[in-house]
Amino acid sequence: MERFFCWLSGSRRRGLLASCSWDGQLVLQRRVSGERRHLLSKPHGSIEVDVLTLDNVSKDFGGLHALRDVTCGIPEGTITSLIGPNGAGKSTLTSLICGIHKTSHGRILLRGKAIQGLPAHVIKRLGVARTFQIVQLFSNMTVLENVQIGAHVKYGDGWLGALPRPGAADHREKEIADRCMELLRFLDIDSYADSMPSDLSFGHQRTVELARALVAEPEVLIMDEPCSGLAPGEVEHQLRIIDELRGRGVTILFIEHNMSVVMEISDKIIVLNYGQKIAEGSPQEIMDNPQVIEAYLGEEMKHASR
Template identity: 45%
Template sequence: MLQLKNVSRHFGGLKVLQDVSFAVPSGGIFGLIGPNGAGKTTVINLVTGLLPPTSGDIHFQGRSVVGRAPHEITHGGIARTFQNIRVFKEMSLLENVVVGMHGLLKYGTGGLLFASRGFRAEERRARDRARELLSWMKLDHRADEIADNLSYGDQRKLELARALATEPKLLLLDEPVAGMNPAEKTELMREIQNIQGRGYTIFMIEHDMRFVMGLCEQIAVLNFGRIIAQGGPEQIRNDPQVIEAYLGRDDEEVPA
C-alpha cells in the first residue's frame, strides 16, 4: 500500500534520512523502530506531505505523493496521529470526531447558511458516524463530555477516532502509547488490532519494544537515518545489528 524508494531528507548539511526503502503491505500492521533521533518522525512527515524528500519517491497505492499538499494526501486516504496529543480539549468528544469529517461533508455554503435539508442530513450522518467511531474506542458513553475530562489514555483513543473519521485507507501512528501505563497500553493494543480487523492498514513508529513486537507483523529498523534491518518480530529481535543499535549489546537481555 505504501512504498518508500531510496528516500533521503537533508537539512542543510545534516543528512537525517539516507536512501530509505521499505514497503507497507496492505491490510497489515507495520512498525518502524529505532533510537531517538534516528529519523522516524521525519519519515511520517514526508509521507503526509509536511516535508518534501530531498531525493527518492514515495508511492501510496501505486501513485507518487511527492509534491502533493497535506490536505490532498489526507483526502487521498492517509491519516495520522501525533506524538503529542492534539485534541480540542474544550470541545465534546463527538465534536472532536466530527471535525475530522470536515472534508467529507457534502453541502455548500448556502446549505450551511440556511440550514438546508441536505445540510441537516449531512450533520446527522456525521454525528452517527462519529458515535460509531467512538464506540470502536469504547468512548461512546462519554460522547457529550468535553475532551479535557478524559484520561491521558482515553485522549489517545479519541485522537485515533478522529483520525479514522477522515475515512483513511492507511493509518499512521506516531508513538501511540507514549506516556501510557501498562493497562492503557494493553487496551490500546486490542483497539489497534480491532481497527486492523475492520480492514485498515496501519503503519506505526514506537519506542515500546514489547508493544511493537506483540503487535506488528513486519518491522523495519532505522538507525542514523538508514534502514539496517527488516523482517518479522523474531527476525528483528535476533538481528545482531538491531541488538547493538537499539536493544542493547549481545550480552544484554533482549526484551521478550
C-alpha cells in the same frame, strides 16, 4: 444518500463500520500467542500488497542528511513498526509521508500513485491519517465535535465544516454525526460524546484522537507512540483496539519505543539508524539481527518477547 465512513467490502478493504446495524460493542479477541491471527488466516500463496511504498527516499536539511535512500513497503492489513534510536529519522520519515516536508529525492507511493510533494491536506484526503505522540484535540469542542472534524477534513471542508450550518446541510450533518457516534460506540467511548476533552482520562483522550483519524477512512493509519504515557491496563486496552483494527483490514504504521509492545503487536518491523534503513523483517528476524542489536536494541531486547 451515500453512507459516510463505511469501509468498502471486497478485496481492497474489509468493513470497519458495516452498513448493517450492530450493537456497537467492541469485540476484542485475544492475540494468539507467538502468532498473528490475520496471518494465520491468510490463504497459502497469497500475494502481499504494499499500500504504501517508499522508493529511495532521501531528505536533507541544509548539510544534514536526515534520511538517505530509504526503500521499504507497508503491506496491506498489517501492523508495520518503525523503530530506531532518537535522531534515526523516524519523525522525518512520517513528516514526508504526511506532506509536512518534501522529499529531497525519491518517491512515496500510495497504492502506486506518487504523493511526494503534495500538500498535507491533499494527502489526508487521499488516505493518510495519523495520531500524535502528544495528543492534539480541540479543548473547546466536545468529543463528538472533535471526531466530526476528521470527517470534514476528509471531504475537503476543513475544520470549519464542523461548525453548525443551517438549511440543506442539516441532513448531511446528521448523517456525519450518526457515523461518528457509530465509531465512538465501536471504540467504547460513546458515553463521552458530549464531554470536553479535559474531562477525560489521558487514555480516553488518545482514543478520541484515534477515532478522529479513523473517521477519515484512511488507507494508512500512522500511530506515533500510541502507548506513551498510558498505565499498564490502558496499554493493554489500546493494543486490543489496534489488534481489532488490524483484524478488520486497517493498515497501520506503528511508531513505538517500548520494544515489548513492538515485538508483540508487529507483523513487520523497519529499523532506521542515522537516517538509513539497516533492517526490515519479522519481529524474530529483527530480534536476531546483529546489526540491529548493536545499533539500537542491545542484548536486553532478547528479553522483550519473554
